[in-house]
Amino acid sequence: MSTIHESIMYQLRTIESEEQVRILYSCESGSRAWGFPSKDSDYDVRFLYVRRPEAYLSIFEQRDVIERPISDLLDINGWDLRKGLQLFLKSNPPLLEWLQSPIRYEESYTVAERIRALSPQSFSPRSCIYHYLHMARGNNRQYLQGAEVKSKKYFYVLRPILACAWIERYHEAPPLAFSALVDELIPQGTELYGTIQQLLARKMSGDELDLEPRLGVINEYLEQQIAHFEEEASGFGQSEGVPRDVLDELFRSALLEVWGADSRWTR
Incomplete structure (x- = not known):
């Protein structure tokens, strides 16, 4: 032990x-x-x-x-x-x-x-979508808006947005594993997938991941997804x-x- x-x-x-x-x-x-x-x-x-x-x-x-x-x-x-x-x-x-x-x-x-x-x-899909959207929106606004951003904070916006996407696709609670969300929801071979994987490898290897130039491909994806779920969240169902x-x-x-x-x- x-x-x-x-x-x-x-x-x-x-x-x-x-x-x-x-x-x-x-x-x-x-x-x-x-x-x-x-x-x-x-x-x-x-x-x-x-x-x-x-x-x-x-x-x-x-x-x-x-x-x-x-x-x-x-x-x-x-x-x-x-x-x-x-x-x-x-x-x-x-x-x-x-x-x-x-x-x-x-x-x-x-x-x-x-x-x-x-x-x-x-x-409840709607309740959970709202929870994850609120988390993603708040972290995105606080950490990812400058020309330089705290790179490790990307994960704290990506994960809740991917959780929203999982709920939208499967109407069930999302898995905890970040890699499972990425592999299922981000097309492999794309620039976005590769950039996320590189960032993940750096984080897990112990890189500082502090203030760095923003990653445009991730920021663009996050802004699009946040706007999408802000528009669609109220249409998700509630549980019995x-x-x-x-x-x-x-x-x-x-x-x-x-x-x-x-x-x-x-x-």
């Missing part, structure tokens, strides 16, 4: 002890999960947790996020399962991405797999969604699975 993996697991166990929670599922998010980490990329650890059942019966609202200070190496935070399920009702893309992360640190209970099984029913009573039952059964006889709560 690597030192970084041991450090992550130690942090997760410390969170459980200090916060009096149980972590249901933890995974890697961000560039490592997307398949384009730099040599110095930090670890974006995300998790779902539950408190003891009696905490949910309090007249006081419980904080539904646990965050730890970001270090040079680790960025760790997670959501209460109840918050996660509320967002799941809205087809929340970050949660959907967590659940399909290829890098999973632990999955000790059945709840994550049960949510995954419901994901196709929850997935998962019935609330199904998620209520999932939440209650998760509490029983985790705490069982240790809980003062009974059905």
Whole structure:
């Protein structure tokens, strides 16, 4: 087991002890999960947790996020399962991405797999298109408008735009892997494909990828795609969604699975 993996697991166990929670599922998010980490990329650890059942019966609202200070190496935070399920009702893309992360640190209970099984029913093309479009538009406006741009930021506009394109073509949640999106959606042999591949190789080899002359072929593609999805986003369908009573039952059964006889709560 690597030192970084041991450090992550130690942090997760410390969170459980200090916060009096149980972590249901933890995974890697961000560039490592997307398949384009730099040599110095930090670890974006995300998790779902539950408190003891009696905490949910309090007249006081419980904080539904646990965050730890970001270090040079680790960025760790997670959501209460109840918050996660509320967002799941809205087809929340970050949660959907967590659940399909290829890098999973632990999955000790059945709840994550049960949510995954419901994901196709929850997935809303329109909600997800709007999420990814907002991300692409904001990063494009902030990072890619000058004569010189931060080249590594191209990935943080390309990936959400390609996610939109995947949803448009297949009407399903996009894969996490950046390379899968590029290979499927950008015609191979084109200048655009070659420029993206060169940039990707440089990023993964550890090149600085800071301020450089803008890459016209990528900027042109991004501007066209952003304009396209701004025009078309409202026409995408919404999901029927998962019935609330199904998620209520999932939440209650998760509490029983985790705490069982240790809980003062009974059905």
